[in-house]
Amino acid sequence: MRLKKLYLKGFKSFGRPSLIGFSDRVTAIVGPNGSGKSNIIDAIKWVFGEQSKKELRASEKFDMIFAGSENLPPAGSAYVELVFEENGEEITVARELKRTGENTYYLNGSSVRLKDIRDRFAGTGLGVDFYSIVGQGQIDRIVNASPEELRLLLEEAAGVSIYREKKKETELNLERTKANLDRVKDVLFERERQMKSLYLKAKRAERFKEYTAQLEELQKIYYGNVFKRERKKLEFYQEEEKKTNEKIKNIQKELVELETKWSTLRSEFGEMDQEIERYTKLLEDYKKRQNDLVEMKGFYSSKLADSENRYVELSTRLDELEKRREEYKKRLEEMEYIFKGVMGDYERKAKELEEFEKEKENLLSRFSEKEKEFLRVRDEISKLEKQILKLENELLRIGETLEDLEKRRKITENQILTRRRELEDKKSEFKEISKRVEELDEEERKLTEELNAVRERLEEIEGEIRRVNLEIDAKEKRLREIQFEKEMIERDMREYRGFSKAVKVVFEEKERFPGLVDVVSNLIEVDEKYSLAVSVLLGGTAQNIVVRNVDTAKAIVEFLKQNEAGRVTILPLDLIDGSFNRISGLENERGFVGYAVDLVKLPSELEVLGGFLFGNSVVVETLDDAIRMKKKYRLNTRIATLDGELISGRGAITGGREERSSNVFERRIKLKHLEQEMEETEKQIEEKRDELASLKTEQENLKNQEKLVQRELFELSRKSSSTKTVLSEILRSINQLQEEVENLEKLLVEYRAKEEGLNARREKIFEEIDELKQNRENLQKSLTEYSEELEKEKKILDELNEKIFTLRAEVGNLLETKDRYEKEMRDTGKMIERIARETEDIKLQMTSLEEEMENYRKFIREHEREIEHLKKEMDSVFEAMKLHRSGKEEKMRELQEVENRMNELKEEKERLRNHLHQIDLALQETRLKIANLLEEFSGNEEDVEELGEEQLEEVYRQIKDLENKIKYLGPVDLTAIDEYEKLREEYEEILKQKEDLEEAKRKLEEIIEKTDREAESLLFDVYQKVNESFNRFISLLFFGGEGRLNIVSEAKSILDAGFEISIRKPGRRDQKLSLLSGGEKALVGLALLFALMEIKPSPFYVLDEVDSPLDDYNAERFKRLLKENSKHTQFIVITHNKIVMEAADLLHGVTMVNGVSAIVPVEVEKILEV
Structure with a gap:
């Protein structure tokens, strides 16, 4: 991939569209300071998404847009486009920022995301993290970097930052994991404490549930059997009640029949005499009175039955209350007994806890003192070990230093001989080159004279050219004036200006008149x-x-x-x-x-x-x-x-x-004159142009001659300068060699003195180490003794803590038990008092009922006596009637029989009613028992196994036994079981978390260790490659010599080590950078920079005035470095150095006019001349 073109429009100072082409090898960008050269670098960074305002040298994003100048308005947007070539295909990437804030990226003309651009150029060295752009001052930072900063440079080249970030993230995760693990351990400890506290409560609750389940089962059996028996009693009493009611019903039916018969018999005596009538009436009155008495007796019997029923209910309730009061009293006595025991246990445990706390405090005090002493001894041992280690390290360094001194001494002796030979050679070379410099100076003088003569003639020709140009301009101006005047006259003639109106009108309408010729003046x-x-x-x-x-x-x-x-x-x-x-x-x-x-x-x-x-x-x-x-x-x-x-x-x-x-005819004459003058002027202009062409040809020839002489002069000057530089370098080398010989001789003396001093110091260190080791051995024994004592006391302290923890849990449980028993005792006392009040109230009601029942019985006895008396009276009447009735004995006997039978039935009825009343009482009692049993038994009686009397008594005994066990358990918190189970599940879950965290901790530690290994391996590999490349570039720049990066610290890992640059120029010993000249330092920095570039190659590199510290001699070396590396990659160099410009295949000039940067064509020769 190669960068072919850069197009800028409205970006920073580039207010006008500008296009920059790049060579495949070296392109140089030149121009004065402040012209906008660095804005080109900012544009490249900006296209690839650079966000840092500091990197882009801006205070806000809109600083990217051209702000305007005196002659050019502000731009509406900033647009930058880069054109790359890859495998014969063009790739364009662009970015546009509008003043509205709209920011757009383009890839091959299509709008894309920044991420798409970064993905496309990933791995090429282009993008937001540019390592292919080397800015001003970066070389100085490299040369003056500390050992740690040099390591960071190597890490950046190696990409170790990824590993460091990964390690940092892993360490943060490890710290969080450790913190979580500590927190989980604390939570586990707290859960263990809570579990111990809840364990006893949960066990008591489990026993309570177990006893309660057994009790419910036994109660089901017992109350089921009792329920069955009471149901059978109820059925029996109901059947008996039914039978009795049936008997009473039958008796009542028979009585009705007898009364009817008696009434019939009585009516048969209607015709009896007056006496019999009187006896009959008397009997009726007795009978009525008897019926009234029987009804009153029944009424009082009913009242008595109600009162007796109420009395039975109250008696039953009283028995129950008495029973409950006895139970509560017994429970209260039991609780008081238990409470005393609990209080005794609490006081004993609290006292025991207090003693343990005091013992712990004393033990902690002793432990703390011993621990302080232990730490003090350990610190002393640590200090001694550090001193020993320091001395041993010093011994090693002394040994290495002695070896090094011996080597250096031998090397120095050889170097002294070598430098002396080199000094003689340099002196001979100096004489030869001095002669050559004189020859070159003479040639340069002659060429300078020739160049001055050419330039003088050029100045003359340029004056003549300016004169001819002025004459041509004047002639061309006159030609334009003639042309204008001629056109004006021709227009006047065409429009007949100066003629009468009639003439003008006729010729305006000349199409009307086919025979029209012209006016006279125009025809002659x-x-x-x-x-x-x-x-x-x-x-x-x-x-x-x-x-x-x-x-x-x-x-x-x-x-x-x-x-x-x-x-x-x-x-x-x-x-x-x-x-x-x-x-x-x-x-x-x-x-x-x-x-x-x-x-x-x-x-x-x-x-x-x-x-x-x-x-x-x-x-x-x-x-x-x-x-x-x-x-x-x-x-x-x-x-x-x-x-x-x-x-x-x-x-x-x-x-x-x-x-x-x-x-x-004036117009036509003037027109003719103008035509003649025009022809003459054009001829003159042509002659002047021929003269100008001739002058320019001569000027071009002179310029070519000037360039040729200038090139020869430049080449001669360059050779002279280079030769003088070499001569100066040789002279400097002679002085340096003389100085080096003196320094080497002094150094040789220093080496010998140092060897003596180091040998003496080594003997002293051996003695100090022996003494320190003896002291360490003595302290180690004391430390072992303190450690054993601390371990014993720690064991005792742990046991004591366990006891204290257990006692605190027990004391806490006893306090809870004490509080529960106090509350239950108060509740039980209140219940006993309430039962006592209810008992007194029932007893008063029963006393009142007893008086009421006695009154009812008294009334019943009086009525029974009166009924008996009436019966006797009626018998007397019957006897009297027998005496007074004659012939009617049979009827009377029959009536007497009916009467007797009626009395028998009434007595039987009364007896049955009394029996029925007893049945009612038994039914009420049974129903009350059944109702009470329903509170205890709610199951199906058919599901209950029927037991014998002895078995039932055994079940009742077991029920009482379980009730006593439940009472002795005291107050029970049934939620403790669920709480304990929930707590146990939480504990197991947290325990699993602890195991997971420990596993995660182990894995994170493995990842950190693995990351360190990989980073160390990668950094060491890059270090070796950079060292090799650095040495090669140093050899290229210094015409031989060596360059190395040395590991200087004693860190265990290369990731923590420092690096320093070591340079050895040809035929010399190793030198520190501080001893090199500024230009040599810059060359060393460039060599390291190019070595780092080789590790992470990029399609192109931008070097922004990195050659500024270089003199001409070192600039020649840098030029060699550029040419050598441009075979493999593309360089864009911003420079002011004419020697560096020689390495360029293409030159671009940047200038600024009225605040607007522009790209201008640059002639290499003019730049070199300047």
């Missing part, structure tokens, strides 16, 4: 010397219109009349008379010029017009001639003089001079 041709006389003779007839026939004349007259355009005289050729007579002898008179008709010229078809206009009018030379001839020949014709005087046929003389010429 006359010699200039006769023109004034002929004009006087014509007078006003000069404006007469000539036509071919009368018809045309009539048409013109009619046209003028119709349009009222004026009057005109018309001369029809078919009507006018042109005859005249000549005067005999007149032609021989002195002063006679001729007949006017003979002095004018007319077309052959207009000959009649001459005779008509002039007749025999005569033209003479003077007025005297005219008067003389008039008198002598008594002429009656007009006579005109050449000066314009006129004698009429009757003798009137007209003469004088008007301000404005009255010559009707």
